[in-house]
Amino acid sequence: MAQTITQKIFARAANRKFVDVGESVWLNVDVLLTHDVCGPPTFDIFKQEFGPDAKVWNPEKVVVLPDHYIFTANEHAHRNIDLLRQFADEQSLPNYYDVGTDRYRGVCHVALAEEGFNIPGTVLFGTDSHTCTSGAFGMFGSGIGNTDAAFILGTGKLWEKVPESMKFTFEGRMPEYLTAKDLILQILGDIGTDGATYRAMEFDGEAVYSLSMDERMTLCNMAIEAGGMNGIIAVDAVTEAFVKARTTKPFEVFHSDPDASYHSMYRYNVEKLEPVVAQPHSPDNRATVRSVAGTPITKSYIGSCTGGKLTDFMLAAKILKGRKVAVTTNIVPATVLVASQLSTETYEGQTLRSIFEEAGCSIALPSCAACLGGPADTVGRSVDNDVVVSTTNRNFPGRMGSKFAGVYLASPLTAAASAVTGKLTDPRDFL
Amino acid sequence: MKLFIKLTHMESIIQGKAYVLGKNIDTDQIIPAEHLVYSLSNPEEVKMYGKYALSGVPLEQGGLPEGGIPFVSEGAHTSPYSIIIAGPNFGCGSSREHAPFSLKVAGARAIIAESYARIFYRNCVDGGFVIPYETSQQLNKLILTGDELSIDMKNNTITNLTQNVTYQLRPLGSVVDIVQAGGIFEYARKNDLMAKSQA
Structure with a gap:
């Protein structure tokens, strides 16, 4: 079978x-x-x-x-x-x-x-x-x-329960x-x-x-x-x-059978897809970045298990190198290893850490931080009517702290491009 | 072998007031993450879960159709509402068992939603906190916050005593035995699964 x-x-x-x-x-x-x-x-x-x-x-x-x-x-x-x-x-x-x-x-x-x-x-x-x-x-x-x-x-x-697959x-x-x-x-x-x-x-x-x-x-x-x-x-x-x-542990590799149901x-053909965001207040509230470009934001947040890995910061650095951010921008490496890589990995000869510091970002210590709001003194926590563009994974009401805030889920490229302009911005404007 | 527990009349009826919500009520709305620091076993700290139950729901979206009705009033840690009526995908989001726990602490006994997120549903059943019934009708459009409701667990129906109308609920299906036992541990003990699973 x-x-x-x-x-x-x-x-x-x-x-x-x-x-x-x-x-x-x-x-x-x-x-x-x-x-x-x-x-x-x-x-x-x-x-x-x-x-x-x-x-x-x-x-x-x-x-x-x-x-x-x-x-x-x-x-x-x-x-x-x-x-x-x-x-x-x-x-x-x-x-x-x-x-x-x-x-x-x-x-x-x-x-x-x-x-x-x-x-x-x-x-x-x-x-x-x-x-x-x-x-x-x-x-x-x-x-x-x-x-x-x-x-x-x-x-x-x-x-x-054995799940059906999509x-x-x-x-x-x-x-x-x-x-x-x-x-x-x-x-x-x-x-x-x-x-x-x-x-x-x-x-x-x-x-x-x-x-x-x-x-x-x-x-x-x-x-x-x-x-x-x-x-x-x-x-x-x-x-x-x-x-x-x-x-060094041995492991077994499985593949789906060609006739599995x-x-x-x-x-999807990725060449036909565009950068997108999930608008407040649901991860399925998709819009192309172009269609909502220009929406003012108050914060940009690049971090979490979804968006705080080395690859995410390499992508953000592509856009932030040599530019300044226009809004509060939190860089939250997921782990101690990623945090250390910010100081050793480079983009066009400059370390990621120095690119982010020169751009005016705040670099936090590694943890889940404001992805889920957290206690009142959590770095990057949304307050009042904040409008946040974030590389995190969830944007139901109150997820990043304030239940009056709106969160746009986005790629690190989109979060970085938007940080530079202070408005939702398609990364293609900078690439 | 399915375990069949005969329910007495008293145990098979859940009666209480309705609290009506919309769709996609995620766990951050059920219990905002900043409150997850409290102990789930210390009786004084446990009260905080009742106090903040459903406190993340935007005010206008709580207590439908009018809205603006908090589940738990300011200063209280229990709710006057014991049956929650909601749309699809109730309990989506995080895995925090603190969510069904907080609803139970506040006094909720059952939820009737069009559908549930998997982890929340498992937590309700396996932890024995609140009973998650499903309905194929949009009951959150028909029942008003404050209506007096009666759930008949034997016949899988809910009667709105205020409006004098009865609706069918989906049977609990394969989890009914765990619900009746009061949680996965009680169920496992009754069925000798703990010993077997440790073997």
């Missing part, structure tokens, strides 16, 4: 040869990810249900990456970090990345890739909806709540003004914020395989904005090289 790549990964994790779409199966979990917002309540439930002295099923497979509320004076946020530290200590968790030490990494989805936890063919669950980011590595990654995570902590297993094929050569963010916003505009609910979103086509791992992660990251259970891109030489440079198939 023909299967999609997602079905094959489910079958492997359920010790089966074949799983059928729609059936619920118990999956053996390869990695459970949690962070400072959902870790403490997850650990509470774990102790309540399995007993105060219970041990997690496999300490090697639990990855704890605090990243949400790190650089804040909020006492409760600090208390939550203490709770992570305490649990990691009593359970002897080797993969805890403590705040305030040289083990701190930053935004969990990007750090998972950097640290070699993203391994093709495996099953990752995380207490964060953007856990689907890891699907860029030909693996299954999906978000869950605290109760499900506590169940995994105790048993190493979780039930999941296939999105991008053909053609990527033009220099187009990014993965434009591709996923294009899809969101077509299928809506519930267009993939309970389904797998499979990305394919020569344009997808021409993308860097950073860009593939952006594509998969926003599968959840369409309601998708997971986003997935099959492994190629680019994936293999990335993974092998970070882990899909809920639906979409085809």
